[in-house]
Amino acid sequence: MNRIVLATHNAGKVREISALLQPFGLEVISAGELGLPEPEETAPDFAGNAILKAEAACHASNLPALADDSGFCVDALDGDPGIYSARWAGPEKDFSVAMKKVQECLQARGLETSQAQFVCALAVARPGLKTATFLGQVHGHTVWPPRGGHGFGYDPMFCAHGMTQTYAEIMPEEKHAVSHRAIAFHKLLEDGILTEIGS
Numbered sequence: 001m002n003r004i005v006l007a008t009h010n011a012g013k014v015r016e017i018s019a020l021l022q023p024f025g026l027e028v029i030s031a032g033e034l035g036l037p038e039p040e041e042t043a044p045d046f047a048g049n050a051i052l053k054a055e056a057a058c059h060a061s062n063l064p065a066l067a068d069d070s071g072f073c074v075d076a077l078d079g080d081p082g083i084y085s086a087r088w089a090g091p092e093k094d095f096s097v098a099m100k101k102v103q104e105c106l107q108a109r110g111l112e113t114s115q116a117q118f119v120c121a122l123a124v125a126r127p128g129l130k131t132a133t134f135l136g137q138v139h140g141h142t143v144w145p146p147r148g149g150h151g152f153g154y155d156p157m158f159c160a161h162g163m164t165q166t167y168a169e170i171m172p173e174e175k176h177a178v179s180h181r182a183i184a185f186h187k188l189l190e191d192g193i194l195t196e197i198g199s
Contacts, residue, residue, distance in 0.1 A: 002198050003027045007057035007067035009038055010086075010093075011154030011195045017068060019176060020185050026032060036060050040092075046071065046083060047133045050123035053193040058125035064197050067123045068183050070180060076114035077105050085154065099157045103144050113142050116158060118167075120180040132193060136183030145192060 006017055009032040018028045031038070031053075040054040042048040047071045054067035071085035079116070081088040081102065087099040106114055118138045125131045138160050146156030148168025155167035160178065167175055176182055188194065 003063050005034065005036075005057045005061050005063050005065040006030045007036075007053040008032070009066045010152075013068055013122060016172070016176065016179075016181060017066065017185075019172070020182070021066075021194070025193045026049055026194070026198050031057050034061060034110075038086060041069070041083070044083070046119055046121035046132060047123070047135065049083060050121040051125070051131050054123040054125035055080065055131055058127060062127055064124065064126045067125070068120060068121040068181065068184075070118065072102070072116060072158065073104070073119055074102060074114050074116045076109060076111050076149060076150075077102070080105070082119075089153075094154050098153060099146055102142065102154070102157065112144065116142050116153075118180040120184045122184045122188055123182075124188065125195070126193075132188075132191060134184045134191070136180040136185070136187065138178070138180045138183065141161040 006014055006028055007047045008014060014030045019093060020034045021028050036057055039052050043052055050069035056063045057065035071082050071125045073079045074078045075083050088101055090097055122134045122135045123131055140158055140160035143157050143159050143166050147166045148156050150172055151168040159166050
């Protein structure tokens with residue numbers, strides 16, 4: 001099988017993206033497994049940070065690399081935590097702390113809930129070729145207190161429009177079909193890059 005590097009050290013993202021890549025005959029290996037360092041995310045948006053991570057992993061491994069930069073954007077907080085979603089969880093990556101911070105910020109503005117979006121940018125870097133990017137978004141609203149034991153990150157406090165359960169209350173297979181990452185991934189599939197890598 002041909003190999004592709006997932007430019008992430010996040011176990012939740014590895015599980016979710018590996019499931020999406022499974023049908024393409026690709027051997028998936030994470031940057032964490034390869035011992036690759038995490039590049040500093042200095043871009044001002046999701047697409048820019050995804051490109052930084054994909055190109056760093058591609059350069060270090062000389063293999064095609066797929067990177068995801070995603071986050072939780074709360075309208076009433078002017079889009080925060082946004083590209084800083086992981087940083088709000090602190091060095092221990094404790095998203096219960098991050099979710100509590102979101103709620104405290106809302107309450108400081110006299111609010112209990114807000115419209116919100118999950119945003120995902122995927123970037124595919126291949127040796128000698130231009131990096132491609134794909135964007136996906138899902139709109140919904142915040143929920144407090146958090147609900148559900150599936151998913152990861154901010155999933156327990158997000159309910160997508162048209163749904164009554166949070167992303168952490170639905171089964172992973174259901175989330176894979178409708179998530180911001182799935183939307184970006186669908187655009188990636190339409191481009192044909194994965195077929196080229198797997199051929």
